[in-house]
Amino acid sequence: MTTRIAITCPGKPLRRERADAVLALAEEEFPQVELIFNPQCFVETGHFAGHDGARLEALLDSANDPDIDAVWFGMGGYGACRIAGDVIAGMHEEAHAKTYLGYSDSGTLLAALYRNGIGKPVHGPLAGDIKHDGGDEAIRRVLRYLSGEPVDLEAGLDDRPTVAFNLMTLAMLVGTDFMPDLTDHVVLVEEVAEHLYAVDRLFFHVTQNLQGVAGIRLGRVSAVPENDRPFGATAEDIARYWCDKSDIAYLGGADIGHDADNALVPFGVNTTRT
């Protein structure tokens, strides 16, 4: 049985050659998978992969198409928050039966879907992550998951409901119309290309706004830009400091990040594991 996966870009565009590489891998190794890259993925309009309306239409067309099994986000970047409200409002019954997979900026959509009980949001590699060293394996992980093959999820998941977010994305989500109730959830966060002082500031904001969660686990904080002076603490020190200050349990590391190893984290309670 064929699994039909539509790829759209709610934020920035995907490079054609990366889509081609993903298509070639899927054709070679996943004959049971059909990938449909929406042409919107390759549109460039200023910062975005098309105007808000174009990104919205591409995503809704895929989500509401009864012949599509899953929506896979092609790239992050920035832009999902500009369309998330209209995405939720425009989703029909068909959209509820699907899996939605991605992370980074598209975590805004995963959050909005989770809040509204629509479909199955899953944190995991984007199609564009084929660019990384070892990116092929990230793509295989997604295609195995979406086509129902056995595949490892993030190793630390337990029977508590769990979500995973880019730290900046989560910081911008709290208090908004798209923020799910994360009471008693384990919250995994990762960050890329932010100064450690900015990570510290984001942890202040997020821990103050996440009262009632079961705890926080810290993924990789990568590509930290060099500052004019050292921050004086590691990312883990920062996580522990703010969790302690906000009476939130710090639950250790997490295998997520802006890299090829970024693990799969289905939102909610994960009753099945391989």
Place this chain on the structure above:
Amino acid sequence: MTTRIAITCPGKPLRRERADAVLALAEEEFPQVELIFNPQCFVETGHFAGHDGARLEALLDSANDPDIDAVWFGMGGYGACRIAGDVIAGMHEEAHAKTYLGYSDSGTLLAALYRNGIGKPVHGPLAGDIKHDGGDEAIRRVLRYLSGEPVDLEAGLDDRPTVAFNLMTLAMLVGTDFMPDLTDHVVLVEEVAEHLYAVDRLFFHVTQNLQGVAGIRLGRVSAVPENDRPFGATAEDIARYWCDKSDIAYLGGADIGHDADNALVPFGVNTTRT
């Protein structure tokens, strides 16, 4: 009568030569003002002007000193949110009679003071702003204000309660223990050294979290880093877009920013104007 002003740095340190330049200007032109730079201003501990405890102690010593009339923040940077809770908890009655003046990261303290009804928080130039072209005039503005001389406030202030913040600082404040109730307030925001996509993202977050304000006015968005592609909209476009989307009135420009012209904005209702 002498006005005694204590300077402390709740975030990053102040350069000694800038403090010296401020002292020289004050000595020359403001004989009625005594400036007391806390030695903590010049301490460097990793990112900060001393450990959390040192920054806290310096600020509380000044705030609780009955012989000090005003506390002036020397620099912004980052770090006020790490001590704001203990600052508020450690303030005695003497702290309530003072003016607290600064902006940028120290806006976190202005917010916490305003929320708790302590003293008179005022958005305005930092001591370190003497570094700017025309920075002397920024320093004069502060010293006139704090010593009770006639001085212009931000030109657009009306009889509605008003606050002014760095946009990132405000974004990190919303939903936290330090966020004042800004119902019916005019909110002025400015930003520096952030990409326009980040400004857009911050406006999403802030407008979603500022329901009930009287409106937003946009100060200067300066030193925007060049991105790999143009954002496709100006900072004013961004402000209008998100205000419109969140049903918040966009009330035009504001004369605040990370520059020498950064105007004075006393928090709350400004009943006296020159």
